[in-house]
Amino acid sequence: MLPETEIIERLKAQDSSIISYLYDHYSHALYGIIVHIVQDESIAEEVLQETFLKIWQNANVYDAQKGRLYTWMLNIARNMAIDTTRGKGYKKSQKNQSFENNVNYLETKTTHHISVESIGIKELVNQLDISYRMIIEKVYFEGYTLADAAEVLEIPLGTLKTRLRTALQLLRKKV
Amino acid sequence: MKTVQEIIESGILEEYVLGLLSDRENQEVENYMRYYPEIEKEVFEIQETLYQYSLQYQKQPRPELKNQILAHIETSKATYTDPKPVKSNSFIAYAGTLIAIVLALTFAVMWLNEAKNTRKVQQELQNLQNKYKTCENTCKELKKAHDELIINDHNCHVIAKLKDDKANTCLATIYWSHLTKQAYYQIDKMPDMPENKVCRLWCISNKTPIDAGILKNTEQGLRVVEPVCDNVEAFAVTIEDKAGERRTTPPRPEEIFIYTPIQKK
Numbered sequence: 048m049l050p051e052t053e054i055i056e057r058l059k060a061q062d063s064s065i066i067s068y069l070y071d072h073y074s075h076a077l078y079g080i081i082v083h084i085v086q087d088e089s090i091a092e093e094v095l096q097e098t099f100l101k102i103w104q105n106a107n108v109y110d111a112q113k114g115r116l117y118t119w120m121l122n123i124a125r126n127m128a129i130d131t132t133r134g135k136g137y138k139k140s141q142k143n144q145s146f147e148n149n150v151n152y153l154e155t156k157t158t159h160h161i162s163v164e165s166i167g168i169k170e171l172v173n174q175l176d177i178s179y180r181m182i183i184e185k186v187y188f189e190g191y192t193l194a195d196a197a198e199v200l201e202i203p204l205g206t207l208k209t210r211l212r213t214a215l216q217l218l219r220k221k222v
Numbered sequence: 223m224k225t226v227q228e229i230i231e232s233g234i235l236e237e238y239v240l241g242l243l244s245d246r247e248n249q250e251v252e253n254y255m256r257y258y259p260e261i262e263k264e265v266f267e268i269q270e271t272l273y274q275y276s277l278q279y280q281k282q283p284r285p286e287l288k289n290q291i292l293a294h295i296e297t298s299k300a301t302y303t304d305p306k307p308v309k310s311n312s313f314i315a316y317a318g319t320l321i322a323i324v325l326a327l328t329f330a331v332m333w334l335n336e337a338k339n340t341r342k343v344q345q346e347l348q349n350l351q352n353k354y355k356t357c358e359n360t361c362k363e364l365k366k367a368h369d370e371l372i373i374n375d376h377n378c379h380v381i382a383k384l385k386d387d388k389a390n391t392c393l394a395t396i397y398w399s400h401l402t403k404q405a406y407y408q409i410d411k412m413p414d415m416p417e418n419k420v421c422r423l424w425c426i427s428n429k430t431p432i433d434a435g436i437l438k439n440t441e442q443g444l445r446v447v448e449p450v451c452d453n454v455e456a457f458a459v460t461i462e463d464k465a466g467e468r469r470t471t472p473p474r475p476e477e478i479f480i481y482t483p484i485q486k487k
Contacts, residue, residue, distance in 0.1 A: 063299070070291065075280045075282045076273075076277055076280050078280075079276070079280035082279070092284075092287055095287070096290070096294050099291050100294060103295050104298070112255065114265070114269050115269065118269040118273050121273055122241070172275060193242060209233075211240075212233045212236050215236055215268060215271055218271045219268075219271045
């Protein structure tokens with residue numbers, strides 16, 4: 048692995064070879080969460096393409112004091128995917144999906160191609176109580192505000208906040 | 223003032239990482255990160271946790287997608303179109319085009335440098351403004367803590383309450399601290415006054431009024447009563463015409479708004 052400082056330097060200098068490197072090392076992580084959010088592989092491919100373009104174009108606004116490069120890239124991917132699910136085109140395409148496609152999709156969703164290293168992570172995550180995981184899913188992957196998530200999950204806002212913090216602390220211990 | 227531990231336990235850092243805060247709150251957390259390494263470490267760890275969490279969904283895209291994406295980025299990089307071929311092959315036309323291209327490129331480079339410098343200066347200015355705001359807030363919090371320390375100390379007690387009997391409110395409270403050997407005042411509620419009038423505080427010592435300065439609406443927290451004088455027997459407040467900060471003539475009876483003798487302990 049190249050040192051992160053070198054990657055950032057080359058990215059900010061608009062050295063296009065670094066995009067290829069980033070793709071090789073992070074596309075699986077970014078693509079995975081995009082698919083998880085948009086629930087459609089062809090849409091996910093478009094979002095991944097726009098994500099890398101944004102990483103390339105916005106390299107100069109990346110601030111290492113606010114977080115690691117890969118977490119910044121992950122946030123771009125996550126936000127673009129969430130924005131896509133809120134777009135008109137997306138809603139229409141989801142409505143037009145046949146029942147059969149939906150069934151196939153749900154199967155895909157539960158049987159992702161899991162790499163060897165992600166098996167451990169998945170097991171760790173599965174040890175988390177479902178009520179905690181639901182909160183992370185709603186807030187982190189579906190872009191719900193805390194108030195909206197509390198309403199959907201039918202729990203008081205204060206409880207949701209406490210659970211969210213506990214969930215992240217439990218995960219931190221496991222990761 | 224919140225301690226680092228209180229900030230960490232408040233849950234604001236998790237909300238920051240999840241992108242749930244307002245711009246102002248984000249700025250607040252980023253300031254904390256800048257000044258407290260423990261908070262920066264905490265934020266980075268939360269980010270790392272969520273990254274690790276999201277890895278459970280990792281999935282390899284189909285192999286052809288990489289070249290497609292790289293080509294898309296290459297295409298977006300092409301910001302200019304090729305100039306049309308020069309129809310005339312005369313030297314002057316060719317040289318003119320060449321000069322125009324060189325000039326355009328020179329201006330573009332100059333503009334880019336300028337834009338880069340402007341961005342850098344803007345960024346530095348923003349950083350300084352943020353630091354200034356943080357210092358300002360810290361000063362306010364320190365002042366508050368300082369005031370509370372003095373007031374709550376058992377060596378400090380109230381020696382006068384300057385009451386506005388007409389409005390049934392308290393204009394200011396005067397404290398004496400045995401610890402610092404100083405008198406302090408804290409404005410509670412200023413009376414409504416015309417634009418051209420001010421309120422002035424007086425210490426009455428040996429039956430002589432001594433000017434202790436103008437009371438201002440904008441003053442928050444404890445202020446030291448100056449000048450320090452012995453044997454103060456009372457405090458007075460006058461409502462008088464706006465003039466200078468200090469007054470050398472004694473107050474006229476009709477100007478006296480409040481007169482309060484010192485409470486003996």
